[in-house]
Amino acid sequence: xxxxxxxxxxxxxxxxxxxxxxxxxxxxxxxxxxxxxxxxxxxxxxxxxxxxxxxxxxxxxxxxxxxxxxxxxxxxxxxxxxxxxxxxxxxxxxxxxxxxxxxxxxxxxxxxxxxxxxxxxxxxxxxxxxxxxxxxxxxxxxxxxxxxxxxxxxxxxxxxxxxxxxxxxxxxxxxxxxxxxxxxxxxxxxxxxxxxxxxxxxxxxxxxxxxxxxxxxxxxxxxxxxxxxxxxxx
Numbered sequence: 047x048x049x050x051x052x053x054x055x056x057x058x059x060x061x062x063x064x065x066x067x068x069x070x071x072x073x074x075x076x077x078x079x080x081x082x083x084x085x086x087x088x089x090x091x092x093x094x095x096x097x098x099x100x101x102x103x104x105x106x107x108x109x110x111x112x113x114x115x116x117x118x119x120x121x122x123x124x125x126x127x128x129x130x131x132x133x134x135x136x137x138x139x140x141x142x143x144x145x146x147x148x149x150x151x152x153x154x155x156x157x158x159x160x161x162x163x164x165x166x167x168x169x170x171x172x173x174x175x176x177x178x179x180x181x182x183x184x185x186x187x188x189x190x191x192x193x194x195x196x197x198x199x200x201x202x203x204x205x206x207x208x209x210x211x212x213x214x215x216x217x218x219x220x221x222x223x224x225x226x227x228x229x230x231x232x233x234x235x236x237x238x239x240x241x242x243x244x245x246x247x248x249x250x251x252x253x254x255x256x257x258x259x260x261x262x263x264x265x266x267x268x269x270x271x272x273x274x275x276x277x278x279x280x
Contacts, residue, residue: 098243225243
């Protein structure tokens with residue numbers, strides 16, 4: 047029943063939101079209203095699915111600063127659960143295939159989301175440069191450094207591109223660990239089961255303190271892995 051209700055919510059609210067928010071965005075040339083309404087739809091959708099969220103470590107963030115959030119990724123539930131938790135506008139690096147979806151693809155472009163082609167190295171490098179310009183404009187960024195969802199919940203090797211982005215911009219990285227979505231909505235499943243998810247925000251990592259990219263990547267990965275069960279640390 048919850049799955050049906052959640053599906054209906056998305057099917058009804060996304061087109062309704064597009065009907066007013068898209069014209070308003072084109073007229074005003076401001077994305078704020080569309081972004082806020084999309085985040086509200088995502089937040090309510092997660093709640094309708096019966097997913098409860100416990101947040102740890104959020105109070106150590108300086109909300110006046112610019113951050114690059116880097117999280118583990120085990121489920122399609124991760125983005126609609128995590129991004130609405132942040133009280134500021136966040137841009138995301140998203141696989142380019144999603145930009146082909148009607149309505150959603152256009153909305154992501156208008157929100158300055160950055161398409162990335164994981165199969166094309168040159169295109170992926172260009173995406174990192176595009177993300178760099180976005181971050182320099184003052185936006186926060188959400189990155190899944192594994193590059194894809196883990197099938198078994200184990201932490202995958204991190205891609206180097208996001209750490210180049212942090213070093214070039216000097217923007218602190220906030221490691222984030224999501225616990226629970228791997229069982230509520232594992233890769234391959236279309237609907238989430240009710241349950242509790244824990245989101246842990248770790249202490250920000252300043253790239254100026256770790257100018258070597260490999261070292262920076264290790265520090266961030268160790269932070270993300272620190273609260274995972276031992277068998278899932280990869």
